[in-house]
Amino acid sequence: MVVRVLSCGTFDHLHPGHRSFLEQAAALGDELVVVVARDENVRRLKGRPPAQGEEERRARVESLRVAARVLLGHEGPDFLRIVAEVQPQVIALGYDQKPPARLREAFPKIQVVVLDPYYPEKYKSSLFRAAASAPGSDA
Numbered sequence: 001m002v003v004r005v006l007s008c009g010t011f012d013h014l015h016p017g018h019r020s021f022l023e024q025a026a027a028l029g030d031e032l033v034v035v036v037a038r039d040e041n042v043r044r045l046k047g048r049p050p051a052q053g054e055e056e057r058r059a060r061v062e063s064l065r066v067a068a069r070v071l072l073g074h075e076g077p078d079f080l081r082i083v084a085e086v087q088p089q090v091i092a093l094g095y096d097q098k099p100p101a102r103l104r105e106a107f108p109k110i111q112v113v114v115l116d117p118y119y120p121e122k123y124k125s126s127l128f129r130a131a132a133s134a135p136g137s138d139a
Contacts, residue, residue, distance in 0.1 A: 002030045003028070003030045003090065004032075004033060004086065004087065004089055004090070005025050005026065005028045005029040005031065005032045005088055005089070005090045005092055006032075006082075006083065006086050006088035006091050007021070007022065007025040007032065007033075007091070007093070008034070008035040008036075008037065008082075008097075009094060009097070010042050010046075010057070011036055011061050012042075012050045012051050012052060013051055014060045017118045017122075018061075018064075019064055019118075020116075020118035021094050021115055021118070022034065022061070022067060023066055024092065025115060026066050026067070028092055028113060029089065029090050031068045031069075032067040032069075033067065033068060033069045033070075034061055034066075034067040034070045034071070035072070035073045035086075036058040036061055036070060036072055036073065037050075037054070038073050038074070040075045040076075041076075041077075044077070055072075058070055058072055080100060080103065080106050080107075083107055083110070088110060089110065089111065090110065090112075091103070091111070091112045092113050093112065093114045093115065094115060094117075095114060095115060095116060095117040095120070096117075096120075
């Protein structure tokens with residue numbers, strides 16, 4: 001049986017922390033499927049738009065060549081829909097991610113793993129966002 005791993009995120013300002021997250025996730029199974037958050041969902045959840053559009057973020061994650069598939073998530077609040085479609089055996093979460101409500105009750109056989117941070121004081125999207133909006137930046 002192929003062990004499919006699912007990981008999700010915004011992947012704004014793609015950086016070495018994201019690469020580490022994806023490599024750790026890929027090591028948990030045979031096939032990594034990455035879901036990139038839709039622009040609408042980022043706005044709704046984080047209260048701001050992402051710096052890069054969803055297609056650009058998806059393409060950047062795909063260019064890392066860590067995942068077997070890189071998909072855009074669905075618009076709207078039903079985060080469990082993509083889990084049902086991908087049918088993973090493992091869900092890999094970043095150290096700062098929380099599992100969607102009802103995940104464990106809806107999918108009790110899926111293993112949920114929280115991955116280790118990779119120099120979070122240096123590689124965190126919010127730090128890149130702050131630097132990009134600082135006076136004198138080219139953003």
